[in-house]
Amino acid sequence: MALRWYTVVVDSLDAQAQARWWAEVLDWQLIHDTPEECVVIPKHVDEHPPPDLESWLRAGQGLVFVAVPEKKTVKNRLHIDLAPHTSQDRDAEIQRLLDMGATTADVGQGDDVSWTVLRDPEGNEFCVLSSRDL
Known part of the structure; x- marks a missing residue:
C-alpha cells in the first residue's frame, strides 16, 4: 500500500491573499480560489x-490555504524550506521575497547558520536555505 503526501494546509486570515502570495513566490498555479479555501500546485x-498509481504517487504536493478567524500567535511547529539553485543569486531571491512583503524573523537561529528565516505576510515562518543543486 502507498500513501502520497498530498498537501500542506495553512490556516489563513485571508486565504485568497495568502494563496496568491505563495503562488507568486513559488511560481505555482492557483487551481481553486474561494474566500474559504484556495489551492496552489506546481505549474x-x-x-x-x-489515474494510475505510479503517476499519481509522483505528482507534486500542493498548498491549501483555509480561512480561519484567529491570527497566528506562536512560532510554527512545521514550516516550509525554500532553496535556490546554485545558479541563482540567493541574496537576490531573499530580497525579492522581502519586496513582496516577507519580513525577517528571529526564532533563535543564531548568526552562524546557513539559512535565513522569514515570515510570510500573515506571520508564518519559512526558511531560505543555502543554494544547492539537489
Whole structure:
C-alpha cells in the first residue's frame, strides 16, 4: 500500500491573499480560489493527474490555504524550506521575497547558520536555505 503526501494546509486570515502570495513566490498555479479555501500546485503538475498509481504517487504536493478567524500567535511547529539553485543569486531571491512583503524573523537561529528565516505576510515562518543543486 502507498500513501502520497498530498498537501500542506495553512490556516489563513485571508486565504485568497495568502494563496496568491505563495503562488507568486513559488511560481505555482492557483487551481481553486474561494474566500474559504484556495489551492496552489506546481505549474508542471496537472490539476487532474493520470489515474494510475505510479503517476499519481509522483505528482507534486500542493498548498491549501483555509480561512480561519484567529491570527497566528506562536512560532510554527512545521514550516516550509525554500532553496535556490546554485545558479541563482540567493541574496537576490531573499530580497525579492522581502519586496513582496516577507519580513525577517528571529526564532533563535543564531548568526552562524546557513539559512535565513522569514515570515510570510500573515506571520508564518519559512526558511531560505543555502543554494544547492539537489
